[in-house]
Structure formats: structure tokens, C-alpha cells
Amino acid sequence: MRFLSPAYEVITALGDGLLMGLEALARVGTMDRREFVQALWDAGSSLVFPVLLVSFFGGVLLALQTEPIVAATGAASVFGWAVGYTYLREVGPLLAGLVFLGRTALDWAGTLAYLNTAHTPRSLAFAGVDPVSYFVAPRVWAAVTSLPLLLALGNVAALAGAVTYGEFAAGISRAGFMDSLLGGLHTGDLFMGVVKAALFGMGLTVAAAVAGLRASGGEEGVARAVRSAAFAGLLSMVSLDFIVTRWWA
Numbered sequence: 001m002r003f004l005s006p007a008y009e010v011i012t013a014l015g016d017g018l019l020m021g022l023e024a025l026a027r028v029g030t031m032d033r034r035e036f037v038q039a040l041w042d043a044g045s046s047l048v049f050p051v052l053l054v055s056f057f058g059g060v061l062l063a064l065q066t067e068p069i070v071a072a073t074g075a076a077s078v079f080g081w082a083v084g085y086t087y088l089r090e091v092g093p094l095l096a097g098l099v100f101l102g103r104t105a106l107d108w109a110g111t112l113a114y115l116n117t118a119h120t121p122r123s124l125a126f127a128g129v130d131p132v133s134y135f136v137a138p139r140v141w142a143a144v145t146s147l148p149l150l151l152a153l154g155n156v157a158a159l160a161g162a163v164t165y166g167e168f169a170a171g172i173s174r175a176g177f178m179d180s181l182l183g184g185l186h187t188g189d190l191f192m193g194v195v196k197a198a199l200f201g202m203g204l205t206v207a208a209a210v211a212g213l214r215a216s217g218g219e220e221g222v223a224r225a226v227r228s229a230a231f232a233g234l235l236s237m238v239s240l241d242f243i244v245t246r247w248w249a
Contacts, residue, residue, distance in 0.1 A: 021206040023132055024140040031137035039142035043104050043201075044150065050099050051150045052157045058095050059158030062087055063165040070170075079170070080177035081184030083162045088155055088185070088193045090245070094237065096151045097200035100143065101233045105204040108139055109229035112212025113222040136209040143201030151197040155190075188248075196244050203236030 024031075063083050070079045112135055159181070166172035211229035215221040 020132065020136060020209060021140065021202055024137040024206065024209075025202075027133050027137035030133050031141065032134050033138075035134060036138035036142055039108075039139040040146055042107075043100065043139075043142045044146040047099060047103055047146075047150055048153065050103060051096055051154045054095050054099055055092065055154030055157040056161040058091055058154075059083070059087060059161030060165045062091060062158070063162040063170065067166075067170045076172060076176070077180055078184065079166060079172050080162075080180030080182075083166075083177075084159065084181040084185055085189060087158050087162070088189050090193075090241075092151055092155050092158060093193050093196035093200060094241065096147060096154050096197055097204060097237050100147055100150070100201065101204050101230065101237075105143075105208040105233055106226050106229055108205065109208035109212045110222055110226050112209060113215035113225035116213055116215050117218055117221050131209075131213060136205070139209070140202055140205045143205040144198045145201075147197040147201035148194045151193060155193070192244065192248050196241060199240045199244065200237050203240050204233040207232035207236050 063079075066079060066082050066086075070076055070082070112131070115135075116131075163174050163177050166177050167174055208229040211225040211232060214228070215225035217224070
């Protein structure tokens with residue numbers, strides 16, 4: 001039955017992650033405020049440029065993919081709406097989440113794994129601290145706060161990239177793009193992306209925390225924790241994405 005062990009580990013990790021996420025959200029009153037401020041800085045300032053860069057080219061690529069369909073159907077009037085609808089609801093939150101996973105969540109997983117396994121005065125066992133209040137809750141709330149704000153910046157960059165491509169490569173004017181975008185989008189489309197970004201931030205951080213707290217075995221354990229956090233984070237993103245999209249529909 002060894003082939004069932006990976007599935008069992010995934011299921012138990014999801015269960016632990018759900019319980020830890022709820023506990024972290026409930027610890028808002030007792031979490032370490034200094035850790036929250038530091039985590040907010042780590043999750044925010046260091047990601048602004050990567051999110052802007054990835055989002056800009058994400059908007060360009062989405063416009064590139066949309067152009068042949070618009071050209072084939074002669075529906076140039078929906079170009080801006082098609083790009084904006086897809087990016088704001090789906091592509092934008094996923095790209096912001098992936099940047100957050102690669103730049104911040106995996107770093108947190110490695111740090112927590114080290115603190116959990118290292119036999120030094122800095123380790124959690126030696127310090128005698130509650131890892132949820134000290135480490136997990138501040139980072140969950142920092143991610144839930146910062147990722148929607150990063151998404152907002154990324155959306156602006158992505159639309160700028162799409163407008164640039166449409167104007168110089170597809171022959172669609174900036175005014176035509178914006179008229180199509182604003183004429184077809186609704187407030188719910190923007191809000192859906194914000195909700196996804198907040199949930200992705202929580203899911204990715206909880207996945208990193210579960211992997212870090214389960215770590216054992218020194219340096220090899222830290223490496224395994226980072227790999228586990230990467231897989232669990234991606235799984236949490238696609239799962240939450242499906243749930244929110246299906247529920248919103």
C-alpha cells in the first residue's frame with residue numbers, strides 16, 4: 001500500500017493546514033505585532049517590482065493570445081473586455097500568488113523549518129514560544145493584507161501591457177481598449193480577484209507553515225520542507241481558485 005502514502009500525506013497536510021489557518025486567523029489579537037510588521041514588509045516591499053514586471057508581460061501575453069480570436073471574429077469592440085475579464089478574475093491572482101510563493105512563502109517555509117529543527121538558542125524549542133502566535137499568525141495576516149494590494153498594482157501594470165500591445169501591434173487604440181474594458185467589466189469581476197488573492201495569501205502561508213513545522217532531520221529536512229511547501233502551495237491555489245470560481249458562478 002505504499003502507493004497510497006503520498007495521497008495520505010496530502011490529505012493529512014490539507015487537514016492540518018485548514019486547522020492551522022483557522023487558528024492563525026483567530027490569533028489576530030495575540031499574535032506578535034513586530035513579526036506582523038516585519039512580515040508585512042517582507043511580503044509587500046520586496047514583491048512590488050517582481051509583481052509589476054510579471055504582470056506587465058502577463059498582460060502583453062494575454063493580449064497576444066486574444067488578438068487572433070478578435071481578428072478572426074471581427075469583434076474588435078470586445079478586445080479590452082476579453083483581456084480585462086480574464087486577467088482580473090483569473091490570471092492576475094494566479095500570477096501574484098506564484099510570485100508570492102516563489103519569493104516569500106518558500107523563504108518562510110525554510111526559515112520555520114530551520115527554527116524547528118536547529119538545536120540552537122534561536123530554535124523554537126529552545127525559545128519556548130508558540131509558533132502559531134509568533135510565526136504563523138503574523139505571516140498569515142500579512143499575506144492576506146499585502147497580496148490584494150500587490151494584485152491591484154499588478155492589474156494596473158497588466159492593463160498597461162495589454163494597452164501597449166493592442167495599440168502598437170493589434171491596431172486597437174487606447175481609447176477603444178478602455179471603452180471596451182469599462183463597458184463590459186463589473187465591480188464583481190474586480191472583487192473576485194481580490195478575494196482570490198487574499199485566500200491565496202492565506203493558503204500559501206499556511207502551506208509553508210505546515211511544511212516548516214513538520215520538518216525534521218536538519219538541512220535535509222529543511223530542503224524537504226521547502227519542496228513540500230511548493231507543492232502544497234500550488235495545490236492550495238488551484239483548489240481555492242476552483243472553489244471561488246465555481247461559487248461565484
